[in-house]
Amino acid sequence: MASKLHDNAGSTLTPARKVRVVAKLRGISRHEPDSEPKPNSWISVNKPQGESFEGVTLSFGEQSSSRYWMDYCYEEHEENELIYTREIKPLISAAFEGQNSTVIACGARGSGKTHLIQGSAEKPGLTMLAIAEFISLAEKNGKSISVSFYEVDHQDHAVDLLNPGQSPILVCEDRGRIQFKGLSQIPVKSVAEFQNFYFGACSTQKTIPRKGFERASRSHMGLIVYVFSQNASVENGPVSKMSFVDLAGYEDARKKSSDAICFAETNKINKSIYALLSVSHALSSNESRVPYRESKLTRMLQDSLRGTSRILIVACLNPSFCQDTVYMVNLASRSCQSIQKTFLDSTKKISSSANQIKTYQKSQITKSVSTTTKKIPASVSYQSEKKVVAAPKSAIKARKLFDEASKSTARAKKEIRMVQNSSETLLVNQDNSLDITGNKVESNTKVVKDNSPPNVSKNVKCDLMAENGDSSLDTSSEVEIYPIEEKGISLNGEDHQDASNFSEAVELVREDLNMNKENSLMLNEQGEQALAIVPEGQSINKENKSSMAYEDGSTPISSQLRDLSNRLKLLYSSTPLSVQIPEKECSSLDSISVDIMEPKTPVVDQITRANDRRDIMNPKSPWETFSVHNSGVKNNLVEEYLRFLNSANKEELKKLKGIGEKRATYILELREESPEPFKSLDDLKDIGLSAKQIKGMMKKEVGELFN
Numbered sequence: 001m002a003s004k005l006h007d008n009a010g011s012t013l014t015p016a017r018k019v020r021v022v023a024k025l026r027g028i029s030r031h032e033p034d035s036e037p038k039p040n041s042w043i044s045v046n047k048p049q050g051e052s053f054e055g056v057t058l059s060f061g062e063q064s065s066s067r068y069w070m071d072y073c074y075e076e077h078e079e080n081e082l083i084y085t086r087e088i089k090p091l092i093s094a095a096f097e098g099q100n101s102t103v104i105a106c107g108a109r110g111s112g113k114t115h116l117i118q119g120s121a122e123k124p125g126l127t128m129l130a131i132a133e134f135i136s137l138a139e140k141n142g143k144s145i146s147v148s149f150y151e152v153d154h155q156d157h158a159v160d161l162l163n164p165g166q167s168p169i170l171v172c173e174d175r176g177r178i179q180f181k182g183l184s185q186i187p188v189k190s191v192a193e194f195q196n197f198y199f200g201a202c203s204t205q206k207t208i209p210r211k212g213f214e215r216a217s218r219s220h221m222g223l224i225v226y227v228f229s230q231n232a233s234v235e236n237g238p239v240s241k242m243s244f245v246d247l248a249g250y251e252d253a254r255k256k257s258s259d260a261i262c263f264a265e266t267n268k269i270n271k272s273i274y275a276l277l278s279v280s281h282a283l284s285s286n287e288s289r290v291p292y293r294e295s296k297l298t299r300m301l302q303d304s305l306r307g308t309s310r311i312l313i314v315a316c317l318n319p320s321f322c323q324d325t326v327y328m329v330n331l332a333s334r335s336c337q338s339i340q341k342t343f344l345d346s347t348k349k350i351s352s353s354a355n356q357i358k359t360y361q362k363s364q365i366t367k368s369v370s371t372t373t374k375k376i377p378a379s380v381s382y383q384s385e386k387k388v389v390a391a392p393k394s395a396i397k398a399r400k401l402f403d404e405a406s407k408s409t410a411r412a413k414k415e416i417r418m419v420q421n422s423s424e425t426l427l428v429n430q431d432n433s434l435d436i437t438g439n440k441v442e443s444n445t446k447v448v449k450d451n452s453p454p455n456v457s458k459n460v461k462c463d464l465m466a467e468n469g470d471s472s473l474d475t476s477s478e479v480e481i482y483p484i485e486e487k488g489i490s491l492n493g494e495d496h497q498d499a500s501n502f503s504e505a506v507e508l509v510r511e512d513l514n515m516n517k518e519n520s521l522m523l524n525e526q527g528e529q530a531l532a533i534v535p536e537g538q539s540i541n542k543e544n545k546s547s548m549a550y551e552d553g554s555t556p557i558s559s560q561l562r563d564l565s566n567r568l569k570l571l572y573s574s575t576p577l578s579v580q581i582p583e584k585e586c587s588s589l590d591s592i593s594v595d596i597m598e599p600k601t602p603v604v605d606q607i608t609r610a611n612d613r614r615d616i617m618n619p620k621s622p623w624e625t626f627s628v629h630n631s632g633v634k635n636n637l638v639e640e641y642l643r644f645l646n647s648a649n650k651e652e653l654k655k656l657k658g659i660g661e662k663r664a665t666y667i668l669e670l671r672e673e674s675p676e677p678f679k680s681l682d683d684l685k686d687i688g689l690s691a692k693q694i695k696g697m698m699k700k701e702v703g704e705l706f707n
């Protein structure tokens with residue numbers, strides 16, 4: 001294996017981590033035709049240097065410049081027992097303290113998920129090993145254990161594998177707890193007993209006839225282990241539960257499907273894989289809205305994912321080339337918090353570097369340029385403040401659907417170090433093998449390390465990544481991994497890119513990956529435009545609220561603009577009677593919220609033009625003035641109404657026209673998932689109201705004011 005570094009650090013969960021993502025490279029089975037163990041040559045595991053980096057990055061193929069963050073990677077020879085001891089055992093102990101958790105095995109087909117989760121009689125999987133520990137701890141702590149075992153197919157039918165032939169399982173929520181109707185719980189007293197019915201269910205799972213529907217060729221399987229207080233009844237609920245999910249293997253629907261039915265089935269399975277990984281991504285990045293309702297599986301796992309629950313994702317890797325593995329790693333990697341940490345560190349640094357450049361330019365101090373360096377041309381530094389879109393359309397779209405890890409393949413970068421010393425000399429160092437502190441940076445990993453504050457008494461480092469026409473840049477040159485959630489894949493309510501985009505996303509990422517080389521060449525031609533890295537870094541921040549403030553506590557202007565734009569959008573969306581903004585203008589407003597990184601005149605232009613168009617800035621007649629005030633009042637009313645829906649208790653909600661017991665309960669449920677589920681009147685459609693009903697409700701509320 002081309003592992004460059006592989007230490008054991010950080011292999012157990014630390015209290016602060018909600019989601020941990022590890023990879024497991026599948027071993028070679030004795031039964032496989034070519035079963036001679038041979039070193040894996042298509043996956044490289046790299047550990048970026050520096051103490052602040054906890055994870056590893058994976059890259060695929062010789063020439064690949066895409067890197068995907070993981071918290072850790074287990075190699076071929078590292079068996080289930082090791083993964084169990086390091087990753088699972090701490091979660092079992094936590095279960096006896098009331099903590100829920102979920103272990104998810106994902107990967108392409110044949111990547112070893114079942115081997116990992118179920119294992120076999122000779123090589124027990126994580127579930128078997130865990131049950132032994134559960135039983136032992138239960139005895140010690142005066143608790144009892146029971147299990148459920150189910151399967152979810154492509155049609156979101158969930159069936160009980162321990163009581164086959166029954167109707168599909170129903171999932172409902174009662175007093176904030178997920179409940180299953182039609183899923184049996186079997187008490188477990190010994191490992192042998194468990195082994196019997198578990199393996200029994202696994203082997204018959206493929207043959208049992210399904211009541212009322214066809215059985216799917218691929219499905220997800222989930223084992224739930226419940227911990228009960230000794231004398232508590234099932235009705236009281238468990239102390240905690242731990243879920244083990246063996247996801248169906250991801251497979252490119254177009255590649256393998258021989259017929260339309262198979263194609264549809266594969267697509268649906270892929271969507272549900274995507275849904276689960278999206279939920280874990282939303283949780284790992286503290287999204288305000290988590291899309292549990294996107295699939296049956298995420299709904300079933302909701303209790304074991306939300307709140308203080310911990311999630312372990314094991315991305316299983318095929319030992320030989322498999323494009324589907326790359327896609328899965330890409331998806332799993334999005335939940336890896338190491339990426340975010342690293343990324344945020346470097347983004348902070350980049351933005352502070354950008355500020356230094358601006359200050360530097362403003363001061364208009366004559367700078368001497370050393371013989372070994374070049375002065376940055378004004379055009380270049382200007383470009384650094386602008387967002388430059390230099391990638392092909394499909395690649396851009398793919399970025400929106402996936403994270404920027406794939407985007408990184410389209411950029412070959414060079415680090416320009418700008419050193420401003422006490423004599424105010426600007427040095428640009430294009431040597432990318434050493435950083436300013438003299439630390440060697442791994443040649444093919446882009447790492448921004450220096451977190452020290454700028455200090456004029458010593459050398460101050462500004463890291464910019466420049467893409468230029470240097471012929472030394474090739475697709476294997478340094479690449480930065482971004483945990484970006486672009487607009488298109490944002491998981492929160494309004495921007496949520498639902499699972500239906502999965503195939504498109506996969507398709508686009510595929511294109512993106514295939515275009516690596518082409519893109520970098522094209523970027524090379526772009527020359528100075530490539531300095532777009534600064535704003536792009538800020539662009540990445542746009543989804544990440546925690547990074548929205550500068551270190552001095554002030555809010556970046558880009559974020560203020562976004563706020564302004566969001567308000568405009570709200571105004572627009574909640575004033576249907578106001579003059580319609582043409583499609584073009586709307587998209588301009590969108591782009592304000594998403595793409596503008598720094599205050600540029602066009603922003604003001606856009607707003608002014610939009611306002612001009614509405615003719616509200618300069619009303620010419622009393623009627624127009626009245627209209628303006630009228631729509632202002634309307635907006636306030638709508639805002640108040642939405643605020644009420646987002647905060648009122650059940651009884652208060654029921655006082656509203658059109659909201660009875662059921663809807664009020666549902667609204668409270670929605671608020672559990674997201675503190676503010678209603679952001680515009682349109683969101684009322686989520687509780688089953690038609691546009692006409694919404695209008696009627698508003699009319700009623702307004703009428704009441706005059707009664």
Ligand SMILES: Nc1ncnc2c1ncn2[C@@H]1O[C@H](COP(=O)(O)OP(=O)(O)OP(=O)(O)O)[C@@H](O)[C@H]1O
Pocket residue numbers: 026027028029030031076107108109110111112113114115116248249250316
């Ligand atoms: N660590 C390992 N060592 C040796 N053989 C393994 C290992 N992991 C998996 N295998 C073998 O690889 C093959 C595929 O494994 P497995 O069935 O677990 O994959 P899977 O990802 O669950 O597949 P699918 O997506 O089709 O369900 C099996 O023959 C299995 O025995």
